[in-house]
Amino acid sequence: xxxxxxxxxxxxxxxxxxxxxxxxxxxxxxxxxxLITAIGFDLKKENQIKGTVAVSKFDPMAKVxxxxxxxxxxxxxxxxxxxxxxxxxRLEMGQLRCVIYSEELAEKGIIQLVNALxxxxxxxxxxxLTIAEKDAFSIISMEEKKIKVNIGTYLYNLIRQNVxxxxxxxxTLHEFNHKFFDYGQDPVLPILKVKKDKVAxxxxxxxxxxxxxxxxxxxxxxxxxxxTDEYRTGSKELEFNRDEFSKIINVQGGQSYGEIYxxxxxxxxxxxxxxxxxxxxxxxxxxKVEVKMDSRLLETTNYLDLGKPANMKFIEKKxxxxxxxxxxxxxxxxxxxxxxxxxxxxxxxxxxxxKPISQKKWKELYKNAKFDVQxxxxxxxxxxxx
Amino acid sequence: MKxxxxxxxxxxxxxxxxxxxxxSVQVGVGLAGLPRVxxxxxxxxxxxxxxxxxxxxxxxxxxxxxMLKQYDSADLYGIHVDIFGKWAGHSLNVLYMIYMTSTFFIxxxxxxxxxxxxxxxxxxxxxxxxxxxxxxxxAVYGGIRVVVGVAFFSVVGTIWLAVVIFxxxxxxxxxxxxxxxxxxxxxxxxxxxxxxxxxxxxxxxMFVYPFVKEKQKAMFFVQMGNLxxxxxxxxxxxxxxxxxxxxxxxxxIWPVLSMFKIVRLPNLERFEFIAVSFWMLIILPxxxxxxxxxxxxxxxxxxxxxxxxVWIIAxxxxxxxxxxxxxxxxxxxTDLVAKLGFxxxxxxxxxxxxxxxxKKWYKRRESKHAETS
Numbered sequence: 001x002x003x004x005x006x007x008x009x010x011x012x013x014x015x016x017x018x019x020x021x022x023x024x025x026x027x028x029x030x031x032x033x034x035l036i037t038a039i040g041f042d043l044k045k046e047n048q049i050k051g052t053v054a055v056s057k058f059d060p061m062a063k064v065x066x067x068x069x070x071x072x073x074x075x076x077x078x079x080x081x082x083x084x085x086x087x088x089x090r091l092e093m094g095q096l097r098c099v100i101y102s103e104e105l106a107e108k109g110i111i112q113l114v115n116a117l118x119x120x121x122x123x124x125x126x127x128x129l130t131i132a133e134k135d136a137f138s139i140i141s142m143e144e145k146k147i148k149v150n151i152g153t154y155l156y157n158l159i160r161q162n163v164x165x166x167x168x169x170x171x172t173l174h175e176f177n178h179k180f181f182d183y184g185q186d187p188v189l190p191i192l193k194v195k196k197d198k199v200a201x202x203x204x205x206x207x208x209x210x211x212x213x214x215x216x217x218x219x220x221x222x223x224x225x226x227x228t229d230e231y232r233t234g235s236k237e238l239e240f241n242r243d244e245f246s247k248i249i250n251v252q253g254g255q256s257y258g259e260i261y262x263x264x265x266x267x268x269x270x271x272x273x274x275x276x277x278x279x280x281x282x283x284x285x286x287x288k289v290e291v292k293m294d295s296r297l298l299e300t301t302n303y304l305d306l307g308k309p310a311n312m313k314f315i316e317k318k319x320x321x322x323x324x325x326x327x328x329x330x331x332x333x334x335x336x337x338x339x340x341x342x343x344x345x346x347x348x349x350x351x352x353x354x355k356p357i358s359q360k361k362w363k364e365l366y367k368n369a370k371f372d373v374q375x376x377x378x379x380x381x382x383x384x385x386x
Numbered sequence: 387m388k389x390x391x392x393x394x395x396x397x398x399x400x401x402x403x404x405x406x407x408x409x410s411v412q413v414g415v416g417l418a419g420l421p422r423v424x425x426x427x428x429x430x431x432x433x434x435x436x437x438x439x440x441x442x443x444x445x446x447x448x449x450x451x452x453m454l455k456q457y458d459s460a461d462l463y464g465i466h467v468d469i470f471g472k473w474a475g476h477s478l479n480v481l482y483m484i485y486m487t488s489t490f491f492i493x494x495x496x497x498x499x500x501x502x503x504x505x506x507x508x509x510x511x512x513x514x515x516x517x518x519x520x521x522x523x524x525a526v527y528g529g530i531r532v533v534v535g536v537a538f539f540s541v542v543g544t545i546w547l548a549v550v551i552f553x554x555x556x557x558x559x560x561x562x563x564x565x566x567x568x569x570x571x572x573x574x575x576x577x578x579x580x581x582x583x584x585x586x587x588x589x590x591x592m593f594v595y596p597f598v599k600e601k602q603k604a605m606f607f608v609q610m611g612n613l614x615x616x617x618x619x620x621x622x623x624x625x626x627x628x629x630x631x632x633x634x635x636x637x638x639i640w641p642v643l644s645m646f647k648i649v650r651l652p653n654l655e656r657f658e659f660i661a662v663s664f665w666m667l668i669i670l671p672x673x674x675x676x677x678x679x680x681x682x683x684x685x686x687x688x689x690x691x692x693x694x695x696v697w698i699i700a701x702x703x704x705x706x707x708x709x710x711x712x713x714x715x716x717x718x719x720t721d722l723v724a725k726l727g728f729x730x731x732x733x734x735x736x737x738x739x740x741x742x743x744x745k746k747w748y749k750r751r752e753s754k755h756a757e758t759s
Contacts, residue, residue: 012520094656118634121504124656125647174557174648181631182559343561350564356429356632 030058034067034089037152040100040136041113044072049105049113051079052140054151055091068141076116093120097156098128099173100136100192103205103212111180111210117173125174128159131205131212133193142199155199159190162201166234167218169204169225180210183359184345188224191215206339214337223323223330227275227289228342235269235298238322242302245318248311249302266319267299268379277344279351286370287344289327296381306382316379323375331371338363387472387686389464390457391596399534401603408447408588408611410537410671413618415496416584418640418665420619421626425635428577430562431569433624435577440616442578443585444609446732450588451605453739454595456746462592463686469741476687483683485730489586490676491703492723494518495710497669500640504662515707518666519700522673526681526696530597533678537671544668547661548618551625554645558628582732583724584619587672588612589731593679 034055044050055067071082084091099117101110117123132139142151149157162168171189179187186207193202204221206214216224222236242249242264273293280288297306297315305311334340345362357365424432457465462482467475498514525536569577591608598604626641629648638644643665649657677699684695710716 009524012524015516015520121658125644126650126655177634178557178559178629178631181633182562183632184561185559343559346559346561350561353565353568 028090028092032090033058034087034091035095036091036093037095037150038098038100038140038155039096040102040132040140041105041110042102042135042137043105043108048072048074049079050137051076051083052137053083053091054140055087055089056095056150056152057089070137070141076113092122094122094124095152096123096127097152098130098159100130100132100139100155102132102136103134103191106131106189106205106207106212109210114173114176114180114210118177123173125172127173128156129171129173129176129189130155130159131189131191133191133202138194139192139199142194142197151199155192158199158201166225166231168201168221169229179341179343180207182343182346183356183362184340184347184349185343186339186341188216188341206334206337206341208337208339213339214333220326220330223327224341226273226291226293226323227277227327227331230275231271231273231293233269234271234273235267236271237265237267238319240264240266240318240322245302245304248305248308248314263301265299265301266297266315268295268319268377269298270294270296270381277342277347279348280372282351284370285348285365285368286372287347288372288374289331291323291327291373291375291377293375293377294380295377296383297379298383306385312379312382316377319377319379320375323377324373327373327375328371331373335366335369338366340366344369387464387467387689389468390460391464391686392459393530393597397530398597398599399531401598401600402607403534403538404591404594404598404604404607405611405614406538406541407534407594407671407675408591408608409614410540410668411587411590411675412585412612412615414584414587414669414672415493415500415665416581416586417619417622417668418500418642420581420584421623421641422635422638423580423583424577424623425627425632427580428569428573430564430627430632431567431574432577432627433620434567434569435574436581436623437616437620438574439578439581439585440612440619442732443588443616444612446736447588447591447608447612448605449736449739450591451608453735453742454592454604455601456742459596459601461594461596461682461686463683465592465738465742469738469745479683479687482730483680485726486676486680487699487702488723489727490673490680490699491706492720493669493672493676494703495707495716496720497665498707499713499716500643500662500665503639504643505659511707511710512704515704518673519704522670522677523696523700525670525674526678527693530594530678533671533674534594536674540667540671544664547664547668548621550646550649550657550661551618551622551642554629554648555625557648558625560628562627562632563624579728580724581619582728583720585615586724586727586731587675589735590675590679592735593682594675 034057036053037056038054040052042050050070050072052068052070055069057067067087069083069086071079071086073079073082080091101113114129117127140151159168159171163170168190169188176187176189179185188204188206190201191203191205192199201218203215203217205212206216222234225231240263242262245264271293272295273291276290278288278290280286304315331342334342345366348362349356420436421432424435428435453465454460460468463479466478469475470478494515497518498511501514502509502511525532595601595604622642626635626645629645630638630641635641643658643661646658646661647656651657654660677696680699681692681695684690685692710719
């Protein structure tokens with residue numbers, strides 16, 4: 001009996017061993033793979049897209065690690081098949097880091113291309129989606145010598161470090177999906193621009209559904225991030241008329257500087273913020289945007305007398321007012337363009353019982369929404385001087 | 387056939403193992419898709435539905451344990467024969483065995499499908515199912531104590547995944563949860579109903595009960611096991627609702643696995659591969675217990691060796707795996723088993739418990755009458 005048990009175990013063991021190792025699962029040898037790190041999509045003509053991929057190789061003998069392949073097709077799958085025909089390596093999407101859509105394509109809508117990524121389980125959820133200011137091809141085909149690393153890695157680092165520095169709203173595939181599929185919010189993606197052999201971020205694209213309808217420059221982006229997200233270590237430069245500050249400008253011993261400009265710039269940093277949006281009136285659809293922040297005053301273009309508490313209060317008030325008007329302007333701009341990157345709709349739907357309203361209905365309501373913005377900034381420190 | 391089962395002293399296990407058994411048998415393939423199926427019914431109040439379902443399970447468990455306590459050391463096979471007599475009892479036993487076999491089959495097929503979609507798209511179904519079935523047979527051959535051991539290790543080895551589920555919270559949008567209690571009672575109950583497939587497994591208690599050493603403690607540990615399951619399920623659903631936009635949650639087949647895509651380790655970009663692989667450890671006790679309990683029927687009813695049952699069921703399941711090819715076939719099969727499970731595990735035991743109570747009460751009264759007269 002004992003012997004037979006052993007024999008049975010042996011058979012089970014051997015069968016499992018052979019099954020698991022020899023057949024069935026396809027093998028993927030690293031040296032034979034071409035890993036796609038970035039894909040760019042351009043609109044070739046009607047119903048046809050041009051895809052460009054940056055492929056990273058593992059061949060230690062090759063000098064150039066990146067290979068750029070371009071092909072035309074109607075769907076992502078055929079595109080990959082076409083591209084596979086143009087290389088000696090098997091193309092894999094597992095290491096995809098960045099996807100670029102041309103502006104022209106983005107204006108027509110990109111959701112079918114994004115959905116192709118969603119359906120493919122080999123594509124991660126943390127892929128960055130971006131918009132190219134002109135065409136995606138010229139970004140992907142940037143010469144590797146000039147940027148030193150693989151273009152996919154470069155773009156990934158470019159976006160990641162800016163997201164970490166809180167200069168950009170994180171544009172991952174997941175966040176795009178989340179905002180796109182939510183009725184009450186619209187996605188935002190960064191715009192890439194070629195600047196003297198370098199790729200840089202020139203602003204963000206605002207989407208209505210999956211169509212790009214407007215852009216926002218980096219300066220305005222601060223306010224968008226301020227009301228959608230929270231800052232841990234942000235910074236901002238604010239512009240004022242110098243006349244308004246004349247009573248607190250400190251003239252030291254008759255010395256004066258900065259007089260040549262009629263503007264006064266104040267820059268604050270170490271900014272920590274927290275924003276709440278409340279629906280305060282359901283009937284009139286009035287939202288209250290409440291921003292609370294703490295910051296440090298670091299730089300002024302005129303010498304201000306910061307020793308007196310009254311003066312600090314004065315500056316705080318000025319900053320609050322300036323920010324309030326900027327935020328309000330921005331919200332009205334969004335309203336005019338029919339985009340809702342802030343998620344006002346989500347806030348509204350969280351307060352309405354019964355059957356959820358359709359997206360179309362919400363966009364109708366959104367046109368008439370009113371906003372009441374309140375900023376409360378506290379200047380906690382003024383650096384090493386007062 | 388004897389109603390009561392008196393296993394040897396060496397085959398008994400401690401009552402606290404019941405917590406692990408109930409938890410490990412409940413958590414299975416169902417969890418991967420749970421948030422979505424409940425969301426389809428109860429919308430953003432799905433988590434309330436899941437919690438409600440947990441409470442219902444705990445009530446059903448009270449009925450089951452009370453029913454088992456009426457006997458000395460009986461399992462469901464014995465109770466059936468005691469209540470309905472030889473023929474009717476045995477036909478019910480066979481029905482229950484068929485139900486458990488099909489659940490075994492569905493768990494196997496669902497897991498194979500997950501592996502095929504997420505990791506190995508070209509892997510033929512029969513290979514993975516063969517390996518899994520052989521592994522389960524090996525465990526069941528070791529007897530009840532080995533199967534309980536598998537359940538214990540499954541819980542200990544995978545409980546950390548429950549912590550990882552909280553990582554996606556950083557991408558959550560909590561406005562999705564409001565307004566709370568927007569769904570009406572009917573929607574909530576429909577949502578609770580659709581958790582059936584995930585909650586299933588607790589009916590195994592009716593088969594392992596004779597093997598519990600301290601039977602008076604069984605109730606406490608069974609409830610503990612169910613409590614942990616309910617909490618895991620409720621949090622998984624809650625986090626999915628916060629994490630996904632409503633439209634994408636409705637379309638994502640396995641939201642819990644999709645959420646793992648967010649997790650990033652320093653040198654591992656794709657955590658879901660680990661999660662899917664670990665999922666095998668989660669489903670292993672499910673399959674072991676269903677195979678064990680179904681095959682136990684062979685030894686109880688036909689007085690053959692349990693081995694026979696193990697092989698017959700395993701071969702049937704393996705043969706069945708050749709017939710299912712597409713997603714929609716899987717869906718219909720899974721829905722069918724979920725429906726069966728609703729009647730076999732939720733409704734029927736309660737009904738049976740009532741009958742047992744009445745019968746025992748009647749008998750007691752009769753014997754009292756006999757004494758007094």
